[in-house]
Amino acid sequence: MQLTVRYFAIYRDATGIDQEQVEAPVATPAELFENRLATYPGLERFEAARVAVNDEMVPWEHPLKDGDQVLFFPPVAGG
Amino acid sequence: MQLTVRYFAIYRDATGIDQEQVEAPVATPAELFENRLATYPGLERFEAARVAVNDEMVPWEHPLKDGDQVLFFPPVAGG
């Protein structure tokens, strides 16, 4: 599966990149995160971390499709 | 008993005066108000009306002393 992955805030700091193209045998954002963790050990799956696919918030077990853009959001802190 | 009486807002409109000196046989603000009502029929003892004596809020049955300054407050509407 070919995916675009985007990193924000502390995840950008942990990976050193804003986004990347990934070819990975994963079916869900949860699996994708584990897959990326192998490459970037600095990533951490905080309890309050969230994920969006194609600009919609989704559960970590949301089924991914080829070409999806996956956004990993670390815990937010607005206001 | 010699008293100073002050009128505010609609009570000033009803009496046409800011304040007056009154010599009256009254023991409480409630009695004083009734006494003034005889002179100024436009006065009305609203349920939310309040009275202060010498710049302290008091009950309508507060005992008056000679020389007291009595303030009749119609219902307030701040804010």
Added chain:
Amino acid sequence: MSFFRVSREPLAPAKLAQELAHPACGGYVSFEGWVRNHQDGRGVTRLAYEVYHPLAMTEADAVLREALERFDVVDVAAVHAEGPLEIGGLAVWVGAVAHHRAEAFDACRYVIDEIKVRLPIWKKEFYSDGDSGWVNCESSAERDPA
């Protein structure tokens, strides 16, 4: 620190907020009461506030002190207008600053609620039909002419 004032000049909330600002405080809640163009179904064109200063100050100080005691706020303050106001004009401002916003909300609300019922302040409205009246002082005789 907390302050209450009566003002014949237009209220400036941004400046007032600055007076409350404190580098340790993150949450500021304010209430502004604006003059509305209607009241009880009647058009209002302007209004005027009368304030009896000595007791307004005493009572406002008590309200602010109560707010500081009841809520975990760093500061609270209020300013009330006096004299004539146009539609949209600012009649009253209340500000509260706290470390936690919930306390700032509660304190601000407490202060405006108490100000409205406890301070010797009266509001005269001027209606679009040329009439005028003191708010909350409608005569029962006038209200029910039958």
Added chain:
Amino acid sequence: MSFFRVSREPLAPAKLAQELAHPACGGYVSFEGWVRNHQDGRGVTRLAYEVYHPLAMTEADAVLREALERFDVVDVAAVHAEGPLEIGGLAVWVGAVAHHRAEAFDACRYVIDEIKVRLPIWKKEFYSDGDSGWVNCESSAERDPA
């Protein structure tokens, strides 16, 4: 009418309030989140907000719509800062106008509460010891090195 914006320019609450002003509305409640000089016992010297615009806009619109539905308010709006901020700077503004102030308080509080937990906005703090960190993202490993 209701609006949400992300701003790299300093927020101007007085102007924002004017955008909400309506001649029929008497009660305006606002919340301002100011940058504090401390957090969890550490000195903070400045901070920076990162915002993911597309979803921040979508989510903020949903929050404002919910507030308009749940509370009897005439309008609500919010603006959030983006980029670097100094101590005392304005991180977020929320305003609500209503005929009755209780509804304005409730709506304003709802909007800020939801903004803080639902919008994709991240806060990086710079501490007086030279360190820095993303708020709410402290690593459990760092927190408990043993």
